Amino acid sequence: MDMAKTVKIPILIVLTLVIFGFQESKSQEGFWKNLTSFSEIRRLCVIDGSLYAATSGGIQVIGNHLKKPETILNTDGLGTVDVYDMIQDGSGIIWVAGNGRLAKIEGDAIQSYLILDRDNNPLPLYCLVDDGDLLWLGSDVGLLLFSKNDDGGQIQDSYLLFDSLAADPAVYDILLDKDSLWIATSAGLAVAERSDLSQLKAPESWKGFYFENNRHRGLGNDTVTSVVKSGSLVYASTPRAIVRVDLSLDLIVVIDADSILQARLQVINDTVFYFRERTSSRDYGILDGDSLTALPMQLVSQVPVSGASFNGQLWLGTKEDGLFYPNGSEYVQYPFVGLPGVSVMDIATTSSGALIGGFVNRTAGIMTDSVWENSNFFRVSRRAMADSSGGAYIGTDGDGIWRIDNPKLPHYDRYNSTLMGNNDDTSFFFVVIKGLENNGRYLYAACYRAANGYPIAIADMTDLNNRANWDSIGVDDGLNDIFVSCLALDDNRLAVGTEQNGLYLCEMGEDPFDHSQRLCTLYTSEFERGDLVSNTIRTVQFDPDGNLWVGTNFGLSRWDVGFEKFVEVEMPPAAGTDINSLEFDPRGNLYVGTSSGLARRDASTGDFEVFTERNSGLLSDQISSLHFEVTTGLLYVGTDRGISARPSMTSNPTSDVEQVIAFPNPFVISSDNNRLFFNYLKPATVRLYSVAGDLVRELPINFSWDGRNEAGEEVSSGVYLFLVEDEEGNFGRGKILLVRQ
Numbered sequence: 001m002d003m004a005k006t007v008k009i010p011i012l013i014v015l016t017l018v019i020f021g022f023q024e025s026k027s028q029e030g031f032w033k034n035l036t037s038f039s040e041i042r043r044l045c046v047i048d049g050s051l052y053a054a055t056s057g058g059i060q061v062i063g064n065h066l067k068k069p070e071t072i073l074n075t076d077g078l079g080t081v082d083v084y085d086m087i088q089d090g091s092g093i094i095w096v097a098g099n100g101r102l103a104k105i106e107g108d109a110i111q112s113y114l115i116l117d118r119d120n121n122p123l124p125l126y127c128l129v130d131d132g133d134l135l136w137l138g139s140d141v142g143l144l145l146f147s148k149n150d151d152g153g154q155i156q157d158s159y160l161l162f163d164s165l166a167a168d169p170a171v172y173d174i175l176l177d178k179d180s181l182w183i184a185t186s187a188g189l190a191v192a193e194r195s196d197l198s199q200l201k202a203p204e205s206w207k208g209f210y211f212e213n214n215r216h217r218g219l220g221n222d223t224v225t226s227v228v229k230s231g232s233l234v235y236a237s238t239p240r241a242i243v244r245v246d247l248s249l250d251l252i253v254v255i256d257a258d259s260i261l262q263a264r265l266q267v268i269n270d271t272v273f274y275f276r277e278r279t280s281s282r283d284y285g286i287l288d289g290d291s292l293t294a295l296p297m298q299l300v301s302q303v304p305v306s307g308a309s310f311n312g313q314l315w316l317g318t319k320e321d322g323l324f325y326p327n328g329s330e331y332v333q334y335p336f337v338g339l340p341g342v343s344v345m346d347i348a349t350t351s352s353g354a355l356i357g358g359f360v361n362r363t364a365g366i367m368t369d370s371v372w373e374n375s376n377f378f379r380v381s382r383r384a385m386a387d388s389s390g391g392a393y394i395g396t397d398g399d400g401i402w403r404i405d406n407p408k409l410p411h412y413d414r415y416n417s418t419l420m421g422n423n424d425d426t427s428f429f430f431v432v433i434k435g436l437e438n439n440g441r442y443l444y445a446a447c448y449r450a451a452n453g454y455p456i457a458i459a460d461m462t463d464l465n466n467r468a469n470w471d472s473i474g475v476d477d478g479l480n481d482i483f484v485s486c487l488a489l490d491d492n493r494l495a496v497g498t499e500q501n502g503l504y505l506c507e508m509g510e511d512p513f514d515h516s517q518r519l520c521t522l523y524t525s526e527f528e529r530g531d532l533v534s535n536t537i538r539t540v541q542f543d544p545d546g547n548l549w550v551g552t553n554f555g556l557s558r559w560d561v562g563f564e565k566f567v568e569v570e571m572p573p574a575a576g577t578d579i580n581s582l583e584f585d586p587r588g589n590l591y592v593g594t595s596s597g598l599a600r601r602d603a604s605t606g607d608f609e610v611f612t613e614r615n616s617g618l619l620s621d622q623i624s625s626l627h628f629e630v631t632t633g634l635l636y637v638g639t640d641r642g643i644s645a646r647p648s649m650t651s652n653p654t655s656d657v658e659q660v661i662a663f664p665n666p667f668v669i670s671s672d673n674n675r676l677f678f679n680y681l682k683p684a685t686v687r688l689y690s691v692a693g694d695l696v697r698e699l700p701i702n703f704s705w706d707g708r709n710e711a712g713e714e715v716s717s718g719v720y721l722f723l724v725e726d727e728e729g730n731f732g733r734g735k736i737l738l739v740r741q
Contacts, residue, residue: 032617034073035367036081036642037339041317044308047088051310053317054083057338057642059096064311065325068336072096075617077110078103080122081641089130089148097125097137102146104153113153117141122613129174136181138171143183145197159200162190163208166222173226175234182234184224188216189236191247209236209245209252218243218252226265230272235287237263242274244290255290262303269309277303284316296329340365340374344638347627348384348392355636356384356392356404357643364394364404383436387443387461395433401445410465418457418470420450423482435487435496442512444494446484450474455484456496458512471513478520479504490542495550496520497537502527503550523566532557533568533577541582544683549590551579556592574610575599583626583635586655586681587702591635593623598637603683604700611646619644630655630681653681660724660732667707670741675704680724680732688736689721696720707738716740 036057043054051062058081059072074081082099089095094105100122104111117123117140127138134156137144142160150156160168162183169187176182181194188210192200199205211222220240227236234245241257242265256263259279265287266273272287282303285294304316304324316324316331323334341359348356355367358381365372383395392405400413414421414429421429428451435446443459454474463469473479479496481504486497492512496504502524509517525531534552541549548559549569555577556569571577576596583591588603597612612621618637625638633653637644654660660680667676678686684701696709701724709715717740724732 033645037342039322039337043085044306044317079112085127097128099124126172136174140170141168161203162206165208175227182227184227186223188222189224216252218254228265228267237265275304343640346384346625347636347638348386349629350386350390352390358384385436388440395436398430400431418472420447423449423451437487437489446487450482455482477518486539488540495540497540502535539582543584551582572608581626585628593626597621604702655681657726657730657732662736666737668739669707677704684724684726687723
């Protein structure tokens with residue numbers, strides 16, 4: 001949604017030592033852009049004539065089936081993209097429930113409330129219901145009551161015990177029925193009178209229906225997914241049954257329990273709809289009395305989980321394939337689903353700027369002009385790569401390598417290359433690619449558990465379709481471990497990480513097909529000249545100067561050229577030591593992707609800056625891959641929630657020092673946060689002079705200028721000159737107008 005959004009996060013009070021929150025800084029939020037998948041629908045509703053879809057990738061706001069939707073993401077003020085439910089209250093305000101967030105959308109402003117559990121982790125909010133000045137929230141640890149007005153909005157109370165149900169259950173659905181409050185939980189179904197809210201704290205104030213009670217065996221399961229009411233009848237669903245609740249007789253009346261795997265109920269325009277998946281079929285339809293009437297399922301790929309009546313038609317949302325809308329007698333998939341998958345395995349960009357992505361449990365995709373095109377193979381993609389001609393490649397989990405920008409070209413596997421399948425008789429042709437690199441001429445691919453003991457395939461990219469242009473690296477070259485985990489390439493050196501046995505550094509010579517020039521040396525945590533922090537190698541990368549860096553499950557190591565050994569690089573505690581990806585920008589700044597966030601190591605100072613969901617626009621702290629795009633200056637961050645992109649502080653980046661500019665220019669200083677940057681991508685030194693030729697300040701190009709001289713004193717408004725000198729002694733020049741307010 002194109003809004004000038006205001007993010008306000010008030011302080012929440014501690015309640016029963018379970019739910020609490022606090023105000024936090026989002027100063028980095030505006031620097032981030034995010035790409036997510038809207039394929040997992042959680043809830044649909046119509047608000048002010050638009051269809052709102054709550055998904056695991058944020059909110060889509062849809063005007064019609066032809067128009068590209070607006071989106072509302074964490075960077076717009078939600079604070080999360082993991083959204084479960086949303087409603088519009090009686091005053092027209094939209095409320096959104098997500099992972100650790102309750103958001104209030106009022107006009108163009110979004111106010112976000114951070115909701116944490118006792119361990120300081122985000123608390124999932126699964127559902128919400130309007131109750132005048134209050135909101136009822138279903139959370140992962142019980143029922144919450146939120147006051148809209150107290151101190152600008154805050155949690156008022158929490159309820160964790162319901163009759164004899166297991167304590168602290170997750171609450172998946174809430175039904176307000178006059179003075180009755182129903183909740184569908186992970187421990188059963190419960191109902192209470194809500195005329196006196198203080199009484200709801202007592203377990204005996206609730207009547208529970210649960211599977212372990214012999215009278216309620218018809219539920220088939222203690223997990224109740226939904227509860228609705230039609231007329232005087234209350235219905236509920238579980239993963240095993242659709243039932244009617246007879247409160248007066250304390251009975252569960254089974255409507256359907258025939259091989260059900262999942263079921264959910266929803267009231268749409270005063271009609272109860274069911275969404276049901278069985279062991280051998282799926283359907284949806286209308287529940288009337290105790291009768292189920294199925295409706296057509298043409299071309300809907302999965303069982304729907306939610307529906308909404310929109311523009312006179314019933315739209316359906318699925319768990320994996322997004323939205324479907326009726327077109328004549330058939331249902332058609334809504335095309336704007338965002339990324340092909342949610343969880344990202346790897347990222348690359350082509351020379352033309354196309355973005356390549358590999359996704360967990362999904363095939364790969366390539367994005368051009370903001371539109372994603374899915375590939376046409378069925379294996380899970382692992383590694384993404386582009387060549388110097390703009391070709392886009394994906395390494396898969398079992399099907400070798402595909403060139404996805406040209407599906408007419410053959411893909412490469414055990415039959416037409418030296419790519420080798422797993423080391424057992426049943427999966428000899430199951431080629432798992434764990435690393436994919438090229439230098440413009442030669443391609444290198446890491447084949448996990450290669451059956452012949454040669455896990456690295458190498459090919460001359462001038463003609464990949466010629467089997468004679470392929471070769472292998474393995475036992476004869478000193479590379480004796482087939483459990484390879486990652487690759488990195490620098491000129492004629494190849495670094496190969498393994499799962500448990502350290503790192504191989506292979507010298508390939510000028511011609512990698514000349515076996516006499518190839519030699520691989522093993523380095524482990526027991527290496528006598530300096531050890532790795534761990535033998536479990538997750539990622540390897542060469543910096544712009546050719547120095548090798550190694551990310552492991554226990555931290556970061558780098559090769560110290562002066563001492564000829566590996567040394568440990570201490571990671572900041574906030575980033576953790578479980579490292580998944582490494583990347584360098586041309587200035588030599590290091591980006592480290594971990595299971596706890598993103599760390600940036602400044603090449604000039606060695607200092608780290610840590611980015612997380614909580615202090616930036618990053619989609620998730622679980623980072624799987626990193627890729628720096630030189631032509632745009634964008635750092636792409638692959639996560640389990642999609643792709644985040646953070647612009648480097650290099651506007652219109654250039655590698656030509658004579659084209660360097662300073663920005664913003666004029667440089668207006670109104671606070672201590674204002675900084676001047678330079679767009680040169682490579683290492684360099686910046687010198688700032690007065691118009692009289694006096695040196696004002698000298699600093700590395702990684703540093704921004706704060707408008708102070710070498711003594712730390714503020715300089716006055718006026719014109720200043722800058723001189724940028726690169727490592728080869730070439731110069732770039734320019735002028736700056738500094739305006740101090």
